[in-house]
Amino acid sequence: MADVSYSFRSIGIVRSSLRDIHDAPNQASEGAPEALLEIDPAFAPALHRVAPEQDLILLTWLHRADRSILQTHPRGDPNTPLTGVFATRSPDRPNPIGLHRVTITAVESPTLLRIAALEAIDGTPILDLKAV
Numbered sequence: 475m476a477d478v479s480y481s482f483r484s485i486g487i488v489r490s491s492l493r494d495i496h497d498a499p500n501q502a503s504e505g506a507p508e509a510l511l512e513i514d515p516a517f518a519p520a521l522h523r524v525a526p527e528q529d530l531i532l533l534t535w536l537h538r539a540d541r542s543i544l545q546t547h548p549r550g551d552p553n554t555p556l557t558g559v560f561a562t563r564s565p566d567r568p569n570p571i572g573l574h575r576v577t578i579t580a581v582e583s584p585t586l587l588r589i590a591a592l593e594a595i596d597g598t599p600i601l602d603l604k605a606v
Contacts, residue, residue, distance in 0.1 A: 484599040486513035492595045495538050502591035509592040513585040532574040533601040539570030
């Protein structure tokens, strides 16, 4: 298989009280704090009709992930059998793309969205937003 590279342009950044990956819960439903999605002003027109109470799929680049990991113990439990990362939701993987279903709680400005619980840490690059 040919080694092909692709490039992505971040459309924004996550602002969160989570600063360290070790403090982040595995899933948003496990006590993650609310967060802000700070979108690059060049993409403000793409937010047209994004509104509070709307659910979106947020794609992030988990920039602090270990891209060399191919197998892991799910949920970090050494008593759980070693499993290939493609069969888990581990952030450590060859292409660490985060997939998050988020709920908009407020549109604070043309480029700032407040969302309910998000497990991504502060500074996480945003790749895309999609309607559910």
